[in-house]
Amino acid sequence: xxxxNYLQRNLRSIVLKAAKATLKGVLFxxxxxxxxxxxxxxxxxxxxxxxLSVETFMAIYITLMVIGELTSGxxxxxxxxxxxxxxxxxxxxxxxxxxxxxxxxxxxxxxVDLRLFLMMAMLFSLLGLAxxxxxxxxxxxxxxxxxxxxxxxxxxx
Amino acid sequence: xxxxxxxxxxxxxxxxxxxxxxxxxxxYSAKDLQFSFGELQVGGDSxxxxxxxxxxxxxxxxxxxxxxxxxxxxxxxLDGFRITRGxxxxxxxxxxxxxxxxxxVTLSIDRLLRHGRNYLLNDTTMNVNESVSMRLANxxxxxxxxxxxxxxxxxxxxxxxxxxxxxxYNLTHFSVVVPISFENHASFDVVGNVQASMYNDADMQxxxxxxxxxxxxxxxxxxxxxxxxQMSNVTPTGRFEVNFQTSLFDYGPLxxxxx
Numbered sequence: 001x002x003x004x005n006y007l008q009r010n011l012r013s014i015v016l017k018a019a020k021a022t023l024k025g026v027l028f029x030x031x032x033x034x035x036x037x038x039x040x041x042x043x044x045x046x047x048x049x050x051x052l053s054v055e056t057f058m059a060i061y062i063t064l065m066v067i068g069e070l071t072s073g074x075x076x077x078x079x080x081x082x083x084x085x086x087x088x089x090x091x092x093x094x095x096x097x098x099x100x101x102x103x104x105x106x107x108x109x110x111x112v113d114l115r116l117f118l119m120m121a122m123l124f125s126l127l128g129l130a131x132x133x134x135x136x137x138x139x140x141x142x143x144x145x146x147x148x149x150x151x152x153x154x155x156x157x
Numbered sequence: 158x159x160x161x162x163x164x165x166x167x168x169x170x171x172x173x174x175x176x177x178x179x180x181x182x183x184x185y186s187a188k189d190l191q192f193s194f195g196e197l198q199v200g201g202d203s204x205x206x207x208x209x210x211x212x213x214x215x216x217x218x219x220x221x222x223x224x225x226x227x228x229x230x231x232x233x234x235l236d237g238f239r240i241t242r243g244x245x246x247x248x249x250x251x252x253x254x255x256x257x258x259x260x261x262v263t264l265s266i267d268r269l270l271r272h273g274r275n276y277l278l279n280d281t282t283m284n285v286n287e288s289v290s291m292r293l294a295n296x297x298x299x300x301x302x303x304x305x306x307x308x309x310x311x312x313x314x315x316x317x318x319x320x321x322x323x324x325x326y327n328l329t330h331f332s333v334v335v336p337i338s339f340e341n342h343a344s345f346d347v348v349g350n351v352q353a354s355m356y357n358d359a360d361m362q363x364x365x366x367x368x369x370x371x372x373x374x375x376x377x378x379x380x381x382x383x384x385x386x387q388m389s390n391v392t393p394t395g396r397f398e399v400n401f402q403t404s405l406f407d408y409g410p411l412x413x414x415x416x
Binding site: 107111131 | 158159161162165166168169172173176177180181182184185188296297298299300301302303304305
């Protein structure tokens with residue numbers, strides 16, 4: 001009986017996590033779709049690599065986010081959080097070519113300086129990275145230390 | 158520890174949303190930026206320089222101001238010699254603004270002719286490096302540059318002095334008539350004086366004549382130069398030394414043999 005309850009609890013938890021992960025993934029994809037359609041689509045004809053680049057980024061980011069969500073409640077959730085932040089940093093650095101993007105249209109050379117944007121994005125990603133590390137430390141400390149304040153239930157036991 | 162972590166998470170999410178929204182609107186604004194180029198105007202200044210003025214219309218229908226709008230022009234000849242450079246700086250183009258900027262480039266024909274008389278007598282081409290830079294929303298600097306060639310039309314293309322015609326003026330002097338012709342291929346009018354000195358084959362100056370020239374841009378000029386020479390000094394061969402004084406340049410002597 002206890003075993004059956006445990007299984008049911010586990011199954012419910014997995015289904016909830018999967019639903020949450022799916023919801024988050026769909027929400028993120030919708031945001032991407034909106035941003036792409038409204039803002040970035042007009043530039044797609046000028047920058048043929050843009051769509052592929054953004055789609056690859058979104059695919060990997062959403063995958064990492066879904067896996068992180070599925071592993072929530074374990075230490076791996078934070079590993080995937082760290083991986084996500086590192087991926088954002090690495091991907092932005094690579095695709096934005098260090099912040100100076102050069103393009104050539106027929107005879108015109110266009111240079112867009114995105115270093116300030118890149119710097120801010122790096123900063124926010126590092127903040128996300130720090131958050132994941134702190135969460136992992138917090139998780140481990142909560143696991144290893146007994147609660148300092150006894151709840152009425154703890155007192156009864 | 159949960160509360161600070163949650164606050165970091167909230168702050169990070171807020172910053173990301175702000176950054177993405179801001180960058181997206183800046184990119185969207187760039188789409189609503191319109192440039193139009195008017196007809197190139199050619200004029201002169203008080204220092205006898207040629208001033209090329211290009212009106213550029215900028216309509217900023219985006220959400221943000223445009224700062225540090227700068228246009229630079231760098232003109233060189235085919236050998237890389239710097240003919241002129243000019244830049245026009247506009248500190249701010251406000252959002253919703255519609256302004257016309259006059260980009261002026263000053264060209265000293267005198268300086269050009271000191272480099273070589275080729276520009277006076279022969280058509281050629283010049284290399285132009287045009288660069289436009291601006292800062293979108295005081296956040297994203299953008300620069301566009303292009304290299305192209307422009308034709309240079311010689312103001313005295315195919316300048317020729319015809320054979321001198323001598324007719325007796327009195328017992329000692331000839332009246333000499335020399336036809337002058339050239340084509341003004343330049344995009345400015347040539348207005349001024351031509352002075353020609355005649356030298357015989359013994360390097361002796363025999364006479365000097367002067368005439369006015371007035372050739373509108375892209376037109377031909379035909380005129381006559383008249384002066385008197387002493388009969389005894391005339392030789393079948395010799396040379397003319399021609400000097401030009403116009404509103405935009407002084408040049409000379411241009412040596413043309415005759416006979």
